[in-house]
Amino acid sequence: MNKLPEPKQPEKLIDDKGLRIDGRRLDELRPIKLEVGLLDKADGSAYIEQGKNKILVAVYGPREAHPKHIAMPERAVIRCRYHMAPFSVDERKNPAPSRREMELSKVIRESLEPVVLTDLYPRTTIDLFIEVLQSDGGSRCAGITAASLALADAGIPMKEMVAACAVGKIEGKLALDLSDAEDKYGEADIPVALVPNAGLVTLLQMDGHLTLSEFEQGFTMALEACKTLHAMQREVLKKKYATIKEAAEEREEAEVVA
Amino acid sequence: MSATPQLPPVAKLEQKTVIDLVAKGKRIDERGPESYRPIQIQVGLIEKANGSAQVHLGKSKVLAGIKVQIGTPFPDTPDEGVLTVNAELVPLASPSFEAGPPSEAAIELSRVVDRGIRESKALDMKSLVLQKGKTVQVVYVDIYVLDHDGNLIDAASMAALAALVNSKVSKMEVKGDEVINKGGHHQLPLNNYPVAVTFAKVDRTIIVDPSLEEEQVMNARLTVTIDKNGDICAMQKGGLYGFTPDEVRKAVHMAVGKAAENRARIMAAAKG
16 A cells, blocks of 8 residues: 655744744634534434534433443443544544544543433443544544533533643643644643533543643643633533523414414 | 443442541551552563563562564654554453453553653664664564552553663664674663653542552542653543542652652663
8 A cells, every 4th residue: 555645744833923833822722613412313412623623422321231231230331432434534544443542432431421420320321422523633632522512412410511622732832722733743742621610630641741840831721721611512502402492482482372 | 432341349348448548648558648569670581572571569460571573664654663562461460351352451551651652752763773664673562461459550661661671682784685683682772761650549539559459449540651851751541530630730740759769660670
């Protein structure tokens, strides 16, 4: 198999004005679009675009555990699959789950476990399917943000939603929400997930090189960004229920007239 | 698909004992909250490997073996050798391990050890090249868990580093289409010495180096890998609960000192 020519490495990740390749400031998130309830068959669903990331999440459950032996007598089992579509990256990805996807499925599940009230649904499973349709760096975090929304959309009781965002280091400077190229040519990446009201960090990974003070500063930036994302998640849900309420009111009025 | 793990049944009374002790600043094996179990490191036990090390961390035992072979580089890094880290949770090590394809715990273990070595640039990948784009040395780090009594990440990370330091590779060169032995040996070129330090949160207390009994009752786990300069090169949170931001900051600071102590042990054992 011949290798396609690599996309060219950008000469500079930060320009003279302190702006990044896509024109963002160092502490700026990429444009984000959130949607909920867009799949018909799933019990809950959500869609996120963050930069060029396009990720679809579906939730099924609580439903009967299958196979039966995986059921737990005192709580629901959460199952999670993070999966990248073959066409989601520059070079076609083999659709079979890679070791990376298996690790990410685990850490994403662990980031959401603390907020779901699993003890209300013993002997069942809650299944989360995260499909990355297009990947652009930070897909595990965007996946968590969308998965929280899908869980809420499915009406699964939870303490609150989890929001996630990564901070990285490019050309020696800390930068929020790295894109694909910044992650690839940058010096560090720290994905963080936060349960904002509980003040709980439920995902924390890091690779690259950071001094202790860089970590402190970057970690704080990521936590702040998670809070911003959390507000956006709440807005989307509110909008959904406002639409449902409006529709219900219209129906009621129509009935009164009739 | 990743599913909530079924923990082996542990008597509620035993769980309570472990949790109550930690809450009082004590531990079931009489350590302090911030101390490791006794660490023993032996190197060179496997003659057929290029390097090997066995780490006893309390009752946990992990063996790491290094094999250096000839292969082709990845197309996007023609001027670098290849590093492959794999971990086997061997069924003889625990009643909860089963034969078969690697579990997600095994995959996570190998990837966390891999990240420490790769991201700290411990191995000088450029010097593994024999013929650019064609022939390179491939360094296999195989981690074999022999007895699981908790904190496999730290035991595996120490074993991997000690085995790398212990490695000897025959001098090779490419002549025509063949790789030939020049005679003599050299050490693997290492530029950094990453050490993983793992914390567990039991109830609301952070302890270092959790034993199996403590892992069975912990809320969450955090691994911080520190390089030789005291900087961070990898992190991984695990477990069904989380940490407060202050707990994370405290753990990161504590990791630096613990990593330096363990690194000194590894270097003394690997060179001795």
